[in-house]
Amino acid sequence: MKNTEIDIEISEVGPRDGLQSIADIMPTEAKKAWLRAEAAAGVREIEVGSFVPASILPQLADTAELVRYARTIDGLCVAVLVPNLRGAQAALDAGAHKISLPFSVSESHCQKNVNRSHQQMFNEVERIIAAIDASSGPRPHFEVGLSTAFGCSIEGPIPEAKVVAIAEKLVAAGVDEVGLSDTTGSGNPAQLRRLVKQIWQHCGRDKLNGVHLHNTRGQGLANALAAVDLGLTTIDSSLGGIGGCPAAPGASGNIVTEDLVFMLEAMGLRTGIDIEKLIAVRELLHAALPSTELYGFTANAGLPLGFKA
């Protein structure tokens, strides 16, 4: 679903990572309108939900319906998060284009988040790959996100060699790609550069293309700049910066899609997104979730006088 006319792919994760920490249930029709509006603004990849049990995250209970709906939006890459094989099977059944599994490099965080050891996670990865291989439909892209790669709120700093070793094992197991996730918003640009270069060196240049960064300590855009400077081509972000990770205490705030698109377009990096249309989508989100605070600076300040993307 990559388009050669753009330089950087913005993967909108608001409908998943944003909504999962918001208690007020957003109606399915409002979510569909959100997906439509972002796609119409030029966003080409959206993580529409997560196949977790509805009893754990009632907000995301309509994920299968959203995947099927999003597939009707022309040109949109429909991504979805899965915590395990059961979720991956649901994603295959619904026809997601991209399936992402979070794998916490911190084993304590892994246990807390999905109640599995690292060995159990590797086993699950192998089962998911087998399920994808056995599936009759078009083959989805299978990415494993290296959660807590920049630090953990339970274990603290994570040795870089550990991140790289897990990435290597995952690539050897046959995942299409790994992603670096700053789950706790602890990361810094120097660390990001070291991790990306080491993973490229050990796993191959094509096995890591994207990062999922949080803005917990205000470092989101600086880390995103380091990522695009290196040549990474996919950055996750969330409209209005909503969301965070419920299993990482104190972690909140995705990168704000609007501010990220402003940075990239101002730098001359094409995202394919019409920033004014994108900013207008905030109104839709605010109308559906009036008590949810929307973050971001560009929407409030407006575009600079004479700004041309």
Added chain:
Amino acid sequence: MKNTEIDIEISEVGPRDGLQSIADIMPTEAKKAWLRAEAAAGVREIEVGSFVPASILPQLADTAELVRYARTIDGLCVAVLVPNLRGAQAALDAGAHKISLPFSVSESHCQKNVNRSHQQMFNEVERIIAAIDASSGPRPHFEVGLSTAFGCSIEGPIPEAKVVAIAEKLVAAGVDEVGLSDTTGSGNPAQLRRLVKQIWQHCGRDKLNGVHLHNTRGQGLANALAAVDLGLTTIDSSLGGIGGCPAAPGASGNIVTEDLVFMLEAMGLRTGIDIEKLIAVRELLHAALPSTELYGFTANAGLPLGFKA
């Protein structure tokens, strides 16, 4: 006042650029306590005020007293803004270590801000240099800040050649240094890189060492990262991100000192600042200006578990 034990000099501009847009007058004793506390946290340069008429900015009416007081703080570089020769003379009389004059590259903004044409500004620069030469005290460092270098809220985009031409003329006139100021928070990292390289090429590598960035559109830290990556060594910022430019409509928000120090120290760049002590200074600011909103993410999120600067 540069210290070889640090990599990046943080120039705290809160007492000037922060306070100048805040109506509630901060008592002089509270300002002194602020200067003391930041210096004790390791901040080595503070812009303590501006020598503008008290009728225009009553908040900064105590600048002379603050310069004299700050000079008693061991190791602190005492910087001050001046709008003209009269201000520069006051700065010399008070004994400032560093005198900064803002020169708006946008002539419309220049007229609006200090009611002078570019030619009148160049004449004023020559008079200030003559006054410094004629002064009997220790010679202060004289920097001219290129305001609106990244874009103007009246004129829109500013041609880069115009920024470079004015920088060249100022250096030829004898200023010690020029600085790049993103007065309207319109700048992006690619533009910053182009501007810095061109000014270095035309004016000499030692004539531009610092940037004054605003966070109006959330780009502050990304631009600061681009600056330090290039090798710039001084970044202006404001505790709690207070302030902005009163003559640029919609412009608000300096870079947050706390978030900047977190980024740099996490990257292994030494600022000489104890970040926990720095964050504690927010309480002093909040107590003195209870109705002023303090910005920044690091102070709210706390430092990452196991973080070592």
